[in-house]
Amino acid sequence: MPGKAWTQQEKELLIRQVGQGRKLPQIQIPSRSPAAINQQRQRLREAGFVSTDSKRKLRLWTIKEIRALREYANGYRLSAARIVRAGLLPGRGKDSIGQQMKRQGLGDPKRRRAGRKAHRLNAQERAELERFLRAKGRKLSSAQVAERFKISPKTITAYRRRLKLRLSWHEARASAQYRQRAETLRRILIQRTRARWTEWRAKRREVLKNLQWQMRRKGDRRELRQCVRCGEKWFAAKEFFALTKRRREDVVTYTMSRTCRACRAERRR
Numbered sequence: 622m623p624g625k626a627w628t629q630q631e632k633e634l635l636i637r638q639v640g641q642g643r644k645l646p647q648i649q650i651p652s653r654s655p656a657a658i659n660q661q662r663q664r665l666r667e668a669g670f671v672s673t674d675s676k677r678k679l680r681l682w683t684i685k686e687i688r689a690l691r692e693y694a695n696g697y698r699l700s701a702a703r704i705v706r707a708g709l710l711p712g713r714g715k716d717s718i719g720q721q722m723k724r725q726g727l728g729d730p731k732r733r734r735a736g737r738k739a740h741r742l743n744a745q746e747r748a749e750l751e752r753f754l755r756a757k758g759r760k761l762s763s764a765q766v767a768e769r770f771k772i773s774p775k776t777i778t779a780y781r782r783r784l785k786l787r788l789s790w791h792e793a794r795a796s797a798q799y800r801q802r803a804e805t806l807r808r809i810l811i812q813r814t815r816a817r818w819t820e821w822r823a824k825r826r827e828v829l830k831n832l833q834w835q836m837r838r839k840g841d842r843r844e845l846r847q848c849v850r851c852g853e854k855w856f857a858a859k860e861f862f863a864l865t866k867r868r869r870e871d872v873v874t875y876t877m878s879r880t881c882r883a884c885r886a887e888r889r890r
């Protein structure tokens with residue numbers, strides 16, 4: 622009799638406990654029997670969430686990582702190499718990502734099939750490819766030609782080089798596929814940068830508060846200056862308010878910002 626479907630929380634709880642090296646009798650999940658836990662653990666193993674080899678210290682894939690990988694691979698059609706290059710899954714190498722993609726059935730099925738079917742061309746096919754590359758294929762990306770001839774894009778590029786038919790920089794850039802991928806990558810990188818900034822901004826105020834607290838503890842009794850934006854009282858020091866340098870006829874003056882550094886950081890995009 623199949624029980625109630627496992628919730629995400631239950632699965633994560635199980636993954637965490639397995640990750641801690643707990644054996645079946647020590648794994649505790651409310652209202653799940655050891656048999657059910659065992660079965661679920663097996664399922665997660667097959668899906669690659671749980672290591673099958675406990676001796677190797679593999680860092681287990683989290684559900685969050687898998688979800689992200691699914692989006693990058695299927696949604697954005699990025700290859701493992703591209704995901705690594707863009708630093709989208711920190712701490713994961715190309716092999717690890719490639720393996721996980723295979724386990725999850727991710728990636729471009731057409732490209733995977735093309736990869737599997739890749740073969741050496743016979744003389745007739747070679748001649749046909751050369752003809753194609755000199756004519757219609759000239760403006761297609763190597764990936765598009767590769768798809769058609771069932772060989773790898775790298776081979777196409779090598780052919781082009783040999784025939785002195787490499788795509789000009791302009792043509793390569795104009796190829797639709799190239800544009801789409803570049804756009805995708807750009808979007809992802811912008812998103813990531815934004816996320817990092819948001820995180821940094823949130824930390825910024827905490828860091829400043831901590832700094833002031835420490836300075837005060839060391840006996841610093843500097844004059845306070847109130848930020849016109851957030852109303853917080855900080856030490857009137859360059860650590861908390863930006864200084865603007867002005868030079869007027871050899872006389873250098875500094876103006877202190879009326880807005881604190883935490884607020885200025887928050888205003889930045």
Ligand SMILES: [Zn+2]
Nearest residue numbers: 848851881884
């Ligand atoms: Zn402020």
